[in-house]
Structures are given as structure tokens and as C-alpha cells.
Amino acid sequence: xxxxxxxxxxxHGDVLPEGHYAAPPADLNVLDPKVWARTVTRNGDxxxxxxxxxxxRLAEExxxxxxxxxEDDFRARCRAWADAFGKDADVFYAGKAFLSRAVVRWLxxxxxxxxxxxxxxxxxxxxxxxxxxxxxFHGNNKSAEEIHRAVEAGVGRIVLDSFQEIVRVAHIxxxxxxxxxxxxxxTVGVEAHTHEFIATAHEDQKFGLALAGxxxxxxxxxxxxxxxxxxxxxxxxxxxxxxxxxGFEVAAHRVVGLLKAIRDxxxxxxxxxxxxxxxxxxxxxxDDPREPHEIAKALSEIVTRECEAAGLRTPRxxxxxxxxxxxxxxxxxxxxxxxxxxxxxxxxVSVDGxxxxxxxxxxxxxxxxxxxxxxxxxxxxxxxxxxxxxxxSGDIVVRDAFLPADLAPGDLIAVPATGAYCRSMASNxxxxxxxxxxAVRDGEARVIVRRETxxxxxxxxxx
Ligand SMILES: *Cc1c(COP(=O)(O)O)cnc(C)c1O
Numbered sequence: 001x002x003x004x005x006x007x008x009x010x011x012h013g014d015v016l017p018e019g020h021y022a023a024p025p026a027d028l029n030v031l032d033p034k035v036w037a038r039t040v041t042r043n044g045d046x047x048x049x050x051x052x053x054x055x056x057r058l059a060e061e062x063x064x065x066x067x068x069x070x071e072d073d074f075r076a077r078c079r080a081w082a083d084a085f086g087k088d089a090d091v092f093y094a095g096k097a098f099l100s101r102a103v104v105r106w107l108x109x110x111x112x113x114x115x116x117x118x119x120x121x122x123x124x125x126x127x128x129x130x131x132x133x134x135x136x137f138h139g140n141n142k143s144a145e146e147i148h149r150a151v152e153a154g155v156g157r158i159v160l161d162s163f164q165e166i167v168r169v170a171h172i173x174x175x176x177x178x179x180x181x182x183x184x185x186x187t188v189g190v191e192a193h194t195h196e197f198i199a200t201a202h203e204d205q206k207f208g209l210a211l212a213g214x215x216x217x218x219x220x221x222x223x224x225x226x227x228x229x230x231x232x233x234x235x236x237x238x239x240x241x242x243x244x245x246x247g248f249e250v251a252a253h254r255v256v257g258l259l260k261a262i263r264d265x266x267x268x269x270x271x272x273x274x275x276x277x278x279x280x281x282x283x284x285x286x287d288d289p290r291e292p293h294e295i296a297k298a299l300s301e302i303v304t305r306e307c308e309a310a311g312l313r314t315p316r317x318x319x320x321x322x323x324x325x326x327x328x329x330x331x332x333x334x335x336x337x338x339x340x341x342x343x344x345x346x347x348x349v350s351v352d353g354x355x356x357x358x359x360x361x362x363x364x365x366x367x368x369x370x371x372x373x374x375x376x377x378x379x380x381x382x383x384x385x386x387x388x389x390x391x392x393s394g395d396i397v398v399r400d401a402f403l404p405a406d407l408a409p410g411d412l413i414a415v416p417a418t419g420a421y422c423r424s425m426a427s428n429x430x431x432x433x434x435x436x437x438x439a440v441r442d443g444e445a446r447v448i449v450r451r452e453t454x455x456x457x458x459x460x461x462x463x
Contacts, residue, residue, distance in 0.1 A: 024381035024402040025285070028372070034282040035369055035416045037070035037329050039440075046376035048414070050331075051440030056374045058445060059333055059412055062438050065353035067423050068414075069330040069448070071106070071441035077292075077325045078110035084296035085319065092136050094277050094322025095121045097420035102439060102448040103326070104128035113156070115277075115320050119146040126153055136320075138185075140206050147172050157181045159235050159274075161208060166223050173228035183235040183274055184209060184223060186216040188254040192239030192247040192278060207237070211254055220262055233315060234258055237276025241323065243289060245298040248275055252299070256306040259315065269313055275299055277320035281327040283417045284369045289324070323420040330419030330437070332357060333373070334397075336411045337389065347384045349407065354388010355395040356432035358415070358422045368398045374412035377404035386413070390430050423449065431457055 025032075031042055040050045048055045050070055058068060081091045092113040095103075099116075104125050107114055113134040116122045125135055132154040140161045142150075147165075150158060151173050160166050160182050173180040185208040209215040216234075223231045236251045255273055263269050280289045290298075300317060307314045334351035341347045360366035370386055382405040386398040398415060407413075426434045433452040438445050 024383075028381055028402060028404050029376045031371060031416075032285045032369075034285055034287070035328070037331065037416070037419075038073040038076065039070050040331070040416075042376070048371075048373040051445070052443040053440050053445055055333060055414065056412060058438060058440070059335065059374075061445070062436055062447065063451065064333050064335045064412065065351065065357055065435045066333045066451075067330050067357075067418060067435055067437045068333055069326075069419060069437055069439045071329075071439045073329040074103075074326060074419075075106055075110050077329065078107060078112050080292045081319075081321060081325060082111040084292035085300075085317070086296075089296070089300070089316060090318040092274075092318060092320045093325050094320045095125065096424060097322030098326045098330075098422075098424045098437075099124050100437065100449050101128035102446075104130050108134075112325075113318075115322075119143070119149060122146065122150055122153070122155075132156065136183075140208075144168060144172065148176075151176055151178055151180050157183055157232065159183045159185050160219070160223065161185050163209075163219060163222065166219060166226065166229070170223075170226035170228035179228060179230050181230045181232050182223065183233045183272065184216065184219050184231065185235040185237070186211050186219075186255065186258065188236050188238065188251045190238045190247050190250045190254075192242045208235075211258060216258055217261060217265075220258075220266075224266055224268070231270060233270045233272030233274060235274040235276065237274075237320065238278060240278045241280040242278045243280045243287070245290075245295065245302070248299055249302050251275065252302045252306050256303070256310050256312065259307075259312055260310040263312060269315075271315050272318065273303060273315045274318040274320065275303075277322050277324070279319075279321050279324040281323055281417060281420075283367050292321075292324070295319075327417050327420035330422075331414045331416040332418045332422065332435070333412060333414050334386075336407060336409050336413060338409060339407060347382060349384045349386050349403065349413070350389060351386060351397065351413065352389060353432070353435060354390045354397060355392060356388070356390060356427050356429045357435050358397055358418060359425050359427065360421055361396045361399060362392075362394045363425075365399075368401070368415050368417065370398045370401045370403065370413050370415050372403055372407060372411055373414045377406055379404040379406035381405070382407065386415070390432070392429075428452070428457065433457070 042048050092115045094115045115136045117138040133156040135155045137150045137155050137158045187208040187210050203210050209219045234255050238247050238251050304314050338350045355362050381402040388395040436451040437449040439448045
């Protein structure tokens with residue numbers, strides 16, 4: 001072993017990501033509060049704690065890999081979003097980022113509404129007691145059965161995504177003797193600053209009805225004619241992991257343009273505008289997300305200005321943050337299993353999870369950071385790639401990051417900012433058992449989603 005031979009920076013031949021990690025952080029033991037949940041700290045003896053609990057004890061009690069979620073942080077972020085938008089706007093948490101019954105109860109208690117995009121999410125929301133009128137139902141191909149359940153339950157809004165769905169929802173509502181409140185999802189031709197695969201508002205995509213070419217206006221025409229529907233507004237979602245409100249500015253301008261066209265053609269001013277989600281979080285120290293109150297102020301100014309210019313009453317605004325609420329609140333705790341050093345090339349650190357608990361790196365080239373959390377170390381920084389245990393060479397958790405050169409099997413490392421789109425996108429690849437979500441608060445830890453068992457796997461296998 002020649003770990004001590006690592007200089008205090010990337011070695012000649014090390015493969016570095018463009019523009020990032022050109023130099024290691026000054027002190028690997030320091031946890032950047034930007035990327036870690038609020039109550040995560042390193043105490044005097046070097047142990048990392050969350051909610052007052054030692055992470056090594058959590059690993060002992062609940063096993064690894066595990067998602068550890070800071071409940072205080074989650075609740076505080078809900079309140080920050082609710083307070084920032086105030087009583088003249090609505091915040092819908094995007095349940096697809098991570099949903100469980102506990103999450104639904106926290107949302108309910110902290111005053112947020114909830115977006116669902118499947119029958120399963122709807123069931124979870126209703127089962128945990130979210131009032132139906134605080135639920136919005138999304139999706140580009142909701143089944144007739146899902147629509148039926150949503151309408152019957154009395155969801156506050158269904159976001160219509162296609163011409164077929166306009167008719168489908170209207171018929172189902174009518175058959176139930178109801179009138180469903182709906183919004184129409186439009187694509188405004190904005191490609192938010194983000195990775196191509198997670199940008200959704202340019203026109204060549206499966207979601208929504210395009211403003212360009214008149215699809216959206218035609219959808220409004222049809223929806224206004226159907227008795228089963230009450231058209232309350234227009235919806236636009238422009239992408240993911242967005243740091244800059246200029247994309248929202250263009251989107252709002254175009255949506256308000258449609259509201260004006262609707263007023264001119266039909267004599268109605270729609271009362272609501274939903275600007276979607278997609279607000280960014282810090283995955284690494286390089287990311288600088290804006291605070292909810294700054295975003296709220298910017299969005300409300302943009303919409304007010306556009307409406308004034310168009311001679312319209314300012315509609316009620318809603319937003320749908322998912323990642324920005326839950327993402328920063330959790331980290332994934334892993335145990336290091338093997339370390340493979342390829343001299344002059346790369347060091348692979350294998351953990352006991354991987355793409356089955358975090359597909360985002362493989363899927364989107366997502367960036368993450370990582371830290372040694374079971375102890376401190378004064379060893380020099382070592383550039384590593386953190387990989388999983390799956391039979392796939394793209395099974396990467398953290399592409400390039402620094403860990404101390406004395407890292408050894410049995411050490412616990414944690415990847416912060418994994419609250420969003422990790423457990424919710426987790427898979428059973430290689431018959432992996434999906435990890436638990438452990439919520440911590442005030443010195444207490446509680447499993448809110450339990451670890452899958454081999455029994456769970458075999459229960460589905462009925463052949
Ligand atoms: C995914 C999605 C969101 C949430 O996106 P985040 O990046 O998690 O904020 C909100 N609204 C719609 C319609 C979505 O598809």
C-alpha cells in the first residue's frame with residue numbers, strides 16, 4: 001500500500017472533472033453547512049451527529065446503507081417556503097422527490113400542499129390524512145382509474161396534460177356528478193439552465209401543450225366548453241436544479257401572454273398561475289441556491305409586472321418545489337467495503353449500496369460530495385471515485401471527490417443532499433434491498449420507511 005505517497009492534491013495522471021475539485025478542500029474534516037442538513041455537526045471528539053445522534057450509532061442500529069433524514073430541517077424548509085409565499089400564494093411539495101406517510105403528515109402540519117403524479121402517491125397522501133383539496137394531480141398519462149379516484153376523492157386540482165385527458169377528466173367528473181378544478185400544463189419553449197435530460201420546458205418533450213403553434217390555446221378553448229371542468233389556471237414547469245430566475249421570467253411572460261389571449265378571446269381572466277418547481281439545491285460547495293424568500297419575491301414581482309403590462313388582474317401564484325424542500329434534509333450513510341488503487345489513474349472506493357439507492361449520478365451525471373463521518377482524519381486528501389456494488393461499471397455514486405488517504409474498509413462515509421430523487425428512484429437491481437429512511441429529531445431516531453427484506457423480494461416472486 002502506498003497511500004502515504006499521495007501528495008496533498010490530485011496526482012499526475014489523476015482524472016479530474018472539468019473545472020471542479022482542481023484542489024482539495026482545506027480541511028476534509030469540515031462539513032460544509034451548505035450541503036449538509038441543518039443539525040449535522042462534528043462534535044469535539046470527531047464524531048458526526050445529526051439531530052443529536054452519533055451517525056456511527058445510527059449505522060449500528062439501522063444498518064447501512066441508510067438514508068438519514070433530519071426532520072427539523074425538513075419542517076424548517078417547509079415553513080420557509082410557506083412563509084416566503086405567504087397567504088396570497090400556494091406551495092405544493094412535489095411528492096415524487098420523496099413521499100412517505102410521515103412526510104405527508106409533516107407537510108400537513110407545516111402548511112404545505114402536495115403534488116402527486118400517480119395512483120400510488122395519491123393513495124399515500126390520502127392514507128396519511130392530507131386533505132384532498134390540498135392535493136394536485138399531475139402526469140402525462142394518468143389512467144382512467146387514477147383520474148376516477150382523484151376526482152372522487154375531491155383533489156383540489158388536476159393538471160391536464162393532453163387533448164385526450166381534457167375529455168377524459170371531463171367525462172369522469174360528469175359521470176360522478178362533479179365539476180373538477182383543472183389547470184392546463186403548457187410548454188413555454190424555455191430550456192432552463194440544467195442537464196439536458198432533466199430539462200422539460202422546451203417543446204420537444206412529452207409533457208404539456210405547446211404555446212407555440214396554438215396547442216395550448218386550443219386546449220383552453222376545449223376545456224372551457226366542457227361542463228365537467230372548471231378551468232382555474234395555467235401551469236408551466238421549466239426544468240430542474242435551476243439557480244437563476246431568468247427562465248421563470250420568460251415562462252411567466254409567455255404564460256401571461258396566454259392569459260391575455262384567453263381574456264381577449266373568451267372574456268375570462270383565469271385566477272391562477274402555477275410556475276412549477278425545479279429550484280436548485282447545493283450538492284457540492286460550488287452550488288449557490290437562492291433562499292425561498294428571494295425566489296418568492298422575484299417570482300411575485302415578475303408575475304405582477306407582466307400582468308400590469310398586460311392589463312390583467314394578478315393571478316394567484318403557486319409553485320411546486322420538491323428537491324428544494326427535501327433534497328438537503330437527508331444524507332446516505334454507507335460503509336466502505338473495498339478500496340482499489342490504480343497507480344497514476346484512479347482510486348475506487350466501493351460502498352455497500354450504489355445505483356440502486358442513488359441512480360442520479362448514472363442517469364444525469366449528477367454531482368455529489370462525500371465525507372468520512374465515523375472519525376476524523378489528518379491524512380492527506382486522496383482523489384477517489386465512490387462506486388457501488390452493482391454489476392454495472394456505470395454504478396457510480398460520487399464521480400470525483402476527496403477523502404482522507406487513510407480511508408479503510410469499515411469506515412463510514414456519507415453522501416449529503418440525497419433527500420430528493422434517491423429513495424424515490426431506488427430500485428431492486430441485483431435484488432438489492434432498498435435502504436430504510438431513518439428520521440432523526442431531538443435525539444430520537446425513527447424508521448419512517450423500513451429496509452426491504454429478502455422476504456419482501458420473494459413475496460413478489462410468485463412463479
Ligand atoms: C418534478 C416536478 C416538480 C418538482 O421538481 P423539483 O426539481 O423537485 O423542484 C414540480 N412540478 C412538476 C410538474 C414536476 O414535474
